[in-house]
Amino acid sequence: MTFLQIRGLRKDYGIVTAVRDVNLTVERGEFMTFLGPSGSGKSTTLYILAGFENPTAGDILLNGDSLISTPSHKRNIGMVFQRYTLFPHLSVGENIAFPLKVRRLPKAEIDAKVAKMLKLVRLEGFEDRKPAQMSGGQQQRVALARALAYDPPVLLMDEPLSALDKKLREEIQHEIRRIHQETEVTILYVTHDQEEALRLSDRIAVFSKGVIDQIGTGPELYANPATRFVAEFVGDSDFVDCRVLSAQNGRADIAVGSSLTIRGVPMHGRAAAGGAAALMLRPERLSLARGSVGQGSANLAATVTDITFLGSNIHVAAAAETGEALSVRLPFGHEAASSLSRGDTVSLGFDPASAHVFSA
Amino acid sequence: MALLTEQEKIAAVGSIRPIRSRNFALTVPALLLLVVFFILPVVSLLLRSVMEPEPGLQNYQALLGSTTYLKIFLNTFSVSALVTAVTLAIGFPVAWALAIMPKRWASIVFAVLLLSMWTNLLTRTYAWMVLLQRTGIINKTLMGLGLISEPLPLVNNLVGVTIGMTYIMLPFIILPLYGVIRKIDPAILQAAALCGATRWQALSRILIPLAAPGMVSGALMVFVMSLGYFVTPALLGGTANMMLAELIAQFVQSLVNWGMGGAAALVLLVVTLALYAVQLKLFGTARMEGR
Numbered sequence: 001m002t003f004l005q006i007r008g009l010r011k012d013y014g015i016v017t018a019v020r021d022v023n024l025t026v027e028r029g030e031f032m033t034f035l036g037p038s039g040s041g042k043s044t045t046l047y048i049l050a051g052f053e054n055p056t057a058g059d060i061l062l063n064g065d066s067l068i069s070t071p072s073h074k075r076n077i078g079m080v081f082q083r084y085t086l087f088p089h090l091s092v093g094e095n096i097a098f099p100l101k102v103r104r105l106p107k108a109e110i111d112a113k114v115a116k117m118l119k120l121v122r123l124e125g126f127e128d129r130k131p132a133q134m135s136g137g138q139q140q141r142v143a144l145a146r147a148l149a150y151d152p153p154v155l156l157m158d159e160p161l162s163a164l165d166k167k168l169r170e171e172i173q174h175e176i177r178r179i180h181q182e183t184e185v186t187i188l189y190v191t192h193d194q195e196e197a198l199r200l201s202d203r204i205a206v207f208s209k210g211v212i213d214q215i216g217t218g219p220e221l222y223a224n225p226a227t228r229f230v231a232e233f234v235g236d237s238d239f240v241d242c243r244v245l246s247a248q249n250g251r252a253d254i255a256v257g258s259s260l261t262i263r264g265v266p267m268h269g270r271a272a273a274g275g276a277a278a279l280m281l282r283p284e285r286l287s288l289a290r291g292s293v294g295q296g297s298a299n300l301a302a303t304v305t306d307i308t309f310l311g312s313n314i315h316v317a318a319a320a321e322t323g324e325a326l327s328v329r330l331p332f333g334h335e336a337a338s339s340l341s342r343g344d345t346v347s348l349g350f351d352p353a354s355a356h357v358f359s360a
Numbered sequence: 361m362a363l364l365t366e367q368e369k370i371a372a373v374g375s376i377r378p379i380r381s382r383n384f385a386l387t388v389p390a391l392l393l394l395v396v397f398f399i400l401p402v403v404s405l406l407l408r409s410v411m412e413p414e415p416g417l418q419n420y421q422a423l424l425g426s427t428t429y430l431k432i433f434l435n436t437f438s439v440s441a442l443v444t445a446v447t448l449a450i451g452f453p454v455a456w457a458l459a460i461m462p463k464r465w466a467s468i469v470f471a472v473l474l475l476s477m478w479t480n481l482l483t484r485t486y487a488w489m490v491l492l493q494r495t496g497i498i499n500k501t502l503m504g505l506g507l508i509s510e511p512l513p514l515v516n517n518l519v520g521v522t523i524g525m526t527y528i529m530l531p532f533i534i535l536p537l538y539g540v541i542r543k544i545d546p547a548i549l550q551a552a553a554l555c556g557a558t559r560w561q562a563l564s565r566i567l568i569p570l571a572a573p574g575m576v577s578g579a580l581m582v583f584v585m586s587l588g589y590f591v592t593p594a595l596l597g598g599t600a601n602m603m604l605a606e607l608i609a610q611f612v613q614s615l616v617n618w619g620m621g622g623a624a625a626l627v628l629l630v631v632t633l634a635l636y637a638v639q640l641k642l643f644g645t646a647r648m649e650g651r
Contacts, residue, residue, distance in 0.1 A: 052550055072553040085551040089569045099555035
């Protein structure tokens with residue numbers, strides 16, 4: 001049986017549809033991230049899972065049973081929020097004990113569990129502190145301990161690290177990974193930060209305009225984006241306007257500008273011959289050579305507009321003949337890059353099989 | 361404070377004297393007004409309580425030694441406590457609703473609250489008399505519906521005083537409570553729900569403790585104001601439950617006994633100040649910062 005299943009979920013607010021048609025299955029113990037920009041429906045989906053919102057249509061099944069008619073406090077789901085939601089009048093220990101106290105567990109059991117949770121989030125000795133006496137990162141760790149204290153089958157996390165600075169964020173990302181491995185709890189994690197999603201998740205569901213565009217592991221999404229939106233949102237990408245000459249079996253022959261024809265590029269979406277499309281290239285998969293290379297091969301002619309040294313790699317901004325701004329990422333020490341200057345004409349080569357065409 | 365440090369800077373340069381004295385001069389009219397029309401009369405009233413009819417504490421002896429007067433004290437406190445409890449019970453849900461309802465709706469409710477505060481107290485009290493009397497709308501409606509066979513005694517008794525005073529005191533508890541509840545992040549209550557807390561548990565273990573400072577300050581304000589209330593108990597209350605302010609008025613106006621009136625006033629003042637001190641001690645500086 002599927003562990004967690006979301007079926008045909010829809011949420012309307014008046015005439016605005018926040019979530020259109022979300023379908024998803026999650027395995028027990030999986031770390032699933034909802035990735036998307038604000039307003040894409042990822043948080044709404046999470047809030048429906050938590051029971052704070054009722055869906056307009058659709059169902060959520062946990063171990064085969066519908067959750068929709070169960071109120072929040074009976075769902076037995078854990079959640080860590082974006083904002084700090086520790087109870088300010090209770091100490092750290094009392095915060096973690098709260099879900100156990102409302103469940104009327106015996107005191108000895110509560111004390112043992114609180115100690116265990118403090119150990120899990122590495123905050124032993126902090127049980128008498130008040131939330132106001134702790135840093136943001138510590139507060140979110142206590143929130144995590146409180147959400148896991150009652151062994152929920154599912155833990156929801158709604159951008160829990162967005163209020164923290166970068167260094168602390170990375171530190172707690174490691175903690176979350178460790179805790180996921182130790183507890184084997186199923187996590188649904190919402191973020192708009194692709195790096196965070198890639199670092200944490202087993203699988204990522206990319207949300208856009210109320211639907212899931214694609215579900216897959218990080219490498220799958222990066223290597224094989226299903227839509228132009230996924231390509232743009234996961235990793236950096238360059239886009240060049242093109243025309244589809246012919247398409248079959250998921251591959252297309254395309255024309256870029258007036259003279260360049262590229263054959264056998266993976267194609268997404270439907271486009272009739274002659275239709276407009278966009279060629280997607282990854283900046284680090286482009287090769288750069290000075291001057292112009294002969295016609296016919298997969299090479300774009302471009303003019304260098306800027307060069308930025310970024311430590312381990314060099315970022316070259318260039319303008320394609322057809323006008324698009326392109327970015328190229330070269331490893332530090334790249335031969336051609338060392339003598340490059342603005343205004344130089346370069347040739348950007350790529351493997352057609354690693355590029356993608358999205359119909360416009 | 362900023363003004364003061366500014367002045368201190370000027371003082372360092374050496375040109376402070378004229379500015380400080382001029383600023384002080386600005387407060388003189390207000391201070392004079394207070395001294396002449398408030399402090400002097402209060403002091404003279406208090407003096408008369410130990411000077412009339414002859415020097416000594418006999419007025420206080422009479423006041424605190426008589427069961428009649430002690431009954432009035434007791435009644436004053438119990439009516440005030442009752443009004444405070446009812447006001448809190450009604451005001452808390454209203455303040456909570458105000459804090460979570462859409463801004464536009466909240467401003468309408470506020471307008472209604474303030475409008476009623478701005479309406480003349482006497483008018484409002486007479487309006488309650490009309491509503492509550494034997495042939496008033498409330499009794500007529502209940503009888504018309506067949507719920508009661510004869511009019512309920514709603515006025516000239518404790519019921520009338522409680523209704524009338526609760527209505528007048530409500531804004532004084534709703535406003536401070538609203539201020540405190542509005543600052544509570546709704547996500548905290550969502551977190552409590554996901555932790556497994558029922559609505560009642562979230563209310564009693566999270567919301568009420570977090571709103572406690574607002575509840576205490578509002579309740580103390582209402583209680584203290586109720587202790588000295590005159591118009592509403594005088595009009596809506598009966599002779600059986602006279603309150604302290606009525607007693608003072610009777611001493612001064614009917615009996616022209618300034619000594620006894622002054623003594624009763626001082627007792628009221630002392631109790632009020634003591635309660636204020638309690639509030640300051642409990643919630644003056646250390647609020648909820650986990651001390």
